Amino acid sequence: MNRFRNHATISLNLVWKFFSILLVISFLFFFFQGVHAVDHSTTEEQAKSLEQAIRRSVIQCYSVEGTYPPSLDYLKKHYGVFYDSDLFYVDYTAIGSNIMPDITIIPTKSLN
Secondary structure (H helix, E strand, O other), X not given: OOOOOOOOOOOHHHHHHHHHHHXXXXXXXXXXXXXXXXXXXXXXXXXXXXXXXXXXXXXXXXHHHOOOOOOHHHHHHHHOOOOOOOOEEEEEEOOEOOEOOEEEEEEOOOOO
């Protein structure tokens, strides 16, 4: 036993362990932040793509039939529009047979 050793000093081994733990925690934090950012941008792109697909189907219906579709169900049945209703709420408001309907896509899961 060394009587002259200072017991208040922090060993270098303890500092390296603390630094390693801090490094792993910061890596995990930034990793999950990146995954969240990718998920957010993917959901936005899916919403844009869905809106474009619905608008294309509406225009195709008007070109073929001479009137805009009366409902979203009509588009689903006759023009093959398909989407995941758990991910998106589609507000389709038909104003008239010769006026373009109002289409709004709302993601149901949070985009925070």
